[in-house]
Amino acid sequence: MAELSRQHGDALPFDRLAIIGIGLIGSSIALAARRFALARRVVLFDISEEVRREAALLGLGDEIASSFAECVRDADVVIICVPVGACGAVAAEIAPHLRQGAIVSDVGSVKSAVIKSVVECLPAHARFVPAHPVAGTENSGPASGFPSLFVNRWCILTPPHGADADAVSRIRAFWEGVGANVEIMSADHHDLVLAVTSHLPHLIAYNIVGTADDLQSVTQSEVIKFSAGGFRDFTRIAASDPTMWRDVFLHNKDAVLEVLARFNEDLSALARAIRWGEGDKLFELFSRTRAIRRGIVSQGQETAEPDFGRRKL
Amino acid sequence: MAELSRQHGDALPFDRLAIIGIGLIGSSIALAARRFALARRVVLFDISEEVRREAALLGLGDEIASSFAECVRDADVVIICVPVGACGAVAAEIAPHLRQGAIVSDVGSVKSAVIKSVVECLPAHARFVPAHPVAGTENSGPASGFPSLFVNRWCILTPPHGADADAVSRIRAFWEGVGANVEIMSADHHDLVLAVTSHLPHLIAYNIVGTADDLQSVTQSEVIKFSAGGFRDFTRIAASDPTMWRDVFLHNKDAVLEVLARFNEDLSALARAIRWGEGDKLFELFSRTRAIRRGIVSQGQETAEPDFGRRKL
Numbered sequence: 136m137a138e139l140s141r142q143h144g145d146a147l148p149f150d151r152l153a154i155i156g157i158g159l160i161g162s163s164i165a166l167a168a169r170r171f172a173l174a175r176r177v178v179l180f181d182i183s184e185e186v187r188r189e190a191a192l193l194g195l196g197d198e199i200a201s202s203f204a205e206c207v208r209d210a211d212v213v214i215i216c217v218p219v220g221a222c223g224a225v226a227a228e229i230a231p232h233l234r235q236g237a238i239v240s241d242v243g244s245v246k247s248a249v250i251k252s253v254v255e256c257l258p259a260h261a262r263f264v265p266a267h268p269v270a271g272t273e274n275s276g277p278a279s280g281f282p283s284l285f286v287n288r289w290c291i292l293t294p295p296h297g298a299d300a301d302a303v304s305r306i307r308a309f310w311e312g313v314g315a316n317v318e319i320m321s322a323d324h325h326d327l328v329l330a331v332t333s334h335l336p337h338l339i340a341y342n343i344v345g346t347a348d349d350l351q352s353v354t355q356s357e358v359i360k361f362s363a364g365g366f367r368d369f370t371r372i373a374a375s376d377p378t379m380w381r382d383v384f385l386h387n388k389d390a391v392l393e394v395l396a397r398f399n400e401d402l403s404a405l406a407r408a409i410r411w412g413e414g415d416k417l418f419e420l421f422s423r424t425r426a427i428r429r430g431i432v433s434q435g436q437e438t439a440e441p442d443f444g445r446r447k448l
Numbered sequence: 449m450a451e452l453s454r455q456h457g458d459a460l461p462f463d464r465l466a467i468i469g470i471g472l473i474g475s476s477i478a479l480a481a482r483r484f485a486l487a488r489r490v491v492l493f494d495i496s497e498e499v500r501r502e503a504a505l506l507g508l509g510d511e512i513a514s515s516f517a518e519c520v521r522d523a524d525v526v527i528i529c530v531p532v533g534a535c536g537a538v539a540a541e542i543a544p545h546l547r548q549g550a551i552v553s554d555v556g557s558v559k560s561a562v563i564k565s566v567v568e569c570l571p572a573h574a575r576f577v578p579a580h581p582v583a584g585t586e587n588s589g590p591a592s593g594f595p596s597l598f599v600n601r602w603c604i605l606t607p608p609h610g611a612d613a614d615a616v617s618r619i620r621a622f623w624e625g626v627g628a629n630v631e632i633m634s635a636d637h638h639d640l641v642l643a644v645t646s647h648l649p650h651l652i653a654y655n656i657v658g659t660a661d662d663l664q665s666v667t668q669s670e671v672i673k674f675s676a677g678g679f680r681d682f683t684r685i686a687a688s689d690p691t692m693w694r695d696v697f698l699h700n701k702d703a704v705l706e707v708l709a710r711f712n713e714d715l716s717a718l719a720r721a722i723r724w725g726e727g728d729k730l731f732e733l734f735s736r737t738r739a740i741r742r743g744i745v746s747q748g749q750e751t752a753e754p755d756f757g758r759r760k761l
Contacts, residue, residue: 244677269674269676269677270676271676271677272754272755273741273754273755274754279754288676289673289674289676291674318673327665327666328666328670328671328674329674329677331659331660331663331666331671331679332660332666332670332671332674332675332677332678332679333674333677333678333679334678335656335659336656336677336678336679336681336682337678338715338718339652339656339682339715340678340681340737341718341733341734341737342711342714342715342718342733343648343649343652343711344737344740344741345714345733345736345737346644346648346707346710346711346714347644347645347740348736348737348740349710349714350644350707350710352640353640353641353644353645355740355743357641357645358641358644358645358740359740359743359744359747359749360602360631360747360749361582361602361604361641361642361645361646362645362744362749362750363582363583363584363601363602363749363750364557364582364584364642364645364646364649365645365646365647365649365650365653365685366644366645366646366649367741367744367749367750368649368653368681368682368684368685369649369652369681369682370737370740370741370744370750371681371741371755371756372678372681373734373737373738373740373741374737374738374741374742375734377730377731377734377735377738378731380730380734381727381730381731381734382727384722384730385722385725385727385730388722388723388725391722392719392722392723394659394663395715395719397659397662397663398655398656398659399712399715401655401658401659401662402651402652402655402708402712405651405654405655406705406708409697409698409701409704409705410701410705412698412701414694414695414698417690417693417694417697417698418690418691418694420654420655420658421654421686421688421690421693421694422690423658423661424653424654424657424658424661424683424686424687425686425687425690427657427660427661427668427671427672427683427686428586428657428680428683428684428686428687429687430668430672431672431675431680431683434672434673436672436673436675436676436680437675437676437680437683437758438758441585441586441587441592442585442586442684442756443684443755443756443757443758444756444757444758445750445751445756445757
C-alpha cells in the first residue's frame with residue numbers, strides 16, 4: 136500500500152475530506168485516509184450526537200463537526216456514508232454549504248435510486264461520483280471500522296453520462312489509494328450484479344435464520360447448539376445492520392425480486408429432484424458449485440483455509 | 449482434553465477400533481483416537497484403493513486393511529464413516545466378520561434411514577449405536593482430517609429402544625474423549641433438527657450458487673469478483689462433498705421438504721414486504737436475526753471475530 140500512496144508524491148490527493156455518517160464504512164474510510172495519507176484533513180459528522188461522541192473518543196479523523204454545514208464547508212470532497220434511503224436527505228442538507236466544484240461521492244450498495252435522489256438535490260456546480268466499495272463485516276458503528284477494510288476488495292464506480300472526468304479520476308485514485316481495485320459500470324448493471332452477489336444472499340440468510348427461529352418443533356437452543364452443521368455460516372450476514380439492509384431492499388426492489396424469482400425457480404426444481412429421488416441431478420449441481428468457490432479463492436476474494444480459517448473455538 | 453483422556457486411567461476405552469471409509473470424518477477420528485489415546489490399535493479401510501494408498505502415506509491409524517473382513521475382524525468397535533446411502537451396504541459387507549458383541553456405530557448426518565438400513569444387515573449379537581458428530585469442513589478426502597475437528601462440537605447419539613446400555617456409554621465416552629459434547633435424542637427428532645440446522649442451509653447454499661452461475665445477465669467473473677458482498681459466505685458449504693450431500697437429501701427427504709416449505713412461505717412473505725415497501729416488517733426480521741448469531745457466538749459454536757476471523761487476504 137505504501138507504494139500506492141507514494142505515487143501521489145508530496146501533494147496529498149485531497150485537501151479536506153468530509154465524511155457524513157460514521158458507521159463501519161465511514162469510520163474505515165477515515166482510518167484508511169490517514170493510514171494511506173490520502174487527505175490533509177479528515178472531518179466527520181453524524182446526525183447522532185452519541186455517535187459523534189464515540190467517534191471523538193476513538194480519535195477518528197482530525198475533527199468531528201457538529202453540523203452538516205460545518206462538516207462540508209471548504210471540503211474538496213464529501214463522501215456520504217449513510218443508509219441508501221437517507222442519501223437524498225443528506226444531499227439536501229449539505230447542498231447549500233458545498234464549496235464551488237466540490238466532489239460528492241457515496242458508498243451505497245444501490246446505485247440507480249441513490250443517483251436519482253442525490254442528483255436532484257445537489258447544486259449544478261457539485262461533481263457527483265457514485266461509488267460502492269464491496270466490502271464490509273457484520274459489525275456496525277464507529278468502533279467497527281478498520282483501515283484495511285478495503286484492501287484487495289473491489290470498489291465500483293457508476294458515473295452517469297457526462298460525469299466530470301477529473302472528479303471520477305480523483306475518486307478512483309482515492310479508492311486505489313486505500314487498497315481497492317476499481318471497476319466502472321452503469322448503475323443499472325451494478326444494481327443487478329449486486330442483487331446477485333450481495334442482496335439476494337442477505338435476503339436468503341435473513342430468511343433462513345428467521346425460519347429456524349420460528350419453528351416450534353425445533354427449539355432455539357437446538358438451532359444454536361447444532362449450528363455448526365451449516366446454519367452458522369448464514370448467521371454472519373444475517374447479523375448485518377438492519378437499517379442499511381432494509382433500505383437496500385426497498386431501493387433495489389426490481390432487481391432483487393427478479394433475481395429472487397430465478398432463485399425460486401431453481402429451488403423448486405431442486406425440491407422436485409429430492410422428492411423424486413433424482414440423485415444424478417443433485418450430484419451434478421453439487422459438483423458444479425464446488426468450482427465456483429475455487430474461483431473465488433483463486434482470485435483472492437476468499438480464504439482457502441477450511442471453515443474460513445475460523446479461529447479455533 | 450488431557451483431563452478427559454486421563455479419566456479412563458490406564459485401560460484404553462477401546463482395544464481395536466475399525467474405521468470404514470477414510471474421508472474427512474474417518475481420518476479425523478483416526479487422528480483424534482491417537483491424539484487422545486482412546487484405542488490401542490486403529491485400523492482403517494476404504495473401498496477405494498487410491499484412498500487406502502493415500503491414507504497409508506499419511507500414516508493414518510496403525511494399519512490400513514485391504515478388505516472389509518480384515519478391517520473389522522477382532523475389532524471391539526467399528527465406526528462406519530461413509531455417505532449415508534452406503535451405510536446399509538457396508539453393514540452387509542462387515543456383518544459376517546464381526547466378532548461376538550462388537551459395537552457398531554456410524555457418523556451419518558441422517559439417522560432414521562441409516563438405522564433402518566444398517567439394523568437389518570447386522571447380526572443379532574452386534575450392538576449398534578447410531579451417532580452423528582455435528583462437525584466438518586468443506587474439504588473431503590483422507591488428507592483433510594485433523595484431530596481437533598470434534599473439540600467443542602456436539603455429537604448426537606440416537607440409540608433405538610432397547611439399545612445396549614454399555615455400548616451406548618462406551619460410544620458416549622469415546623466422543624467425549626475426542627472433545628465433543630454428547631446429546632441423546634430420537635432419530636426422528638435428530639432428522640428434523642438437522643434438516644433445519646444443516647440440511648436446509650446446504651440446500652439453499654447449493655441453490656443460490658447454482659442460480660448465480662446460471663445468470664446470463666451477470667457473468668461468472670462478476671459473481672466471483674464481487675462475492676465479498678455476501679455471496680462468498682454461501683460458497684463454503686456449497687463446496688461440500690457432493691456424494692455425501694446427495695445421499696443426505698435422498699435419505700432425509702420428508703424432513704427436508706417440510707422445512708423447505710416453511711422456508712418458502714417465509715420467503716414469499718419477505719418478497720411481498722419488499723414489493724409493497726413494508727420497511728417495518730423487514731427491519732423487525734433483520735433485528736431479530738442479529739440476536740440468534742449472538743446466541744451462537746456466546747455458546748462457543750462460532751467465532752465473534754468479524755468476517756469469521758478470515759485470514760486477511
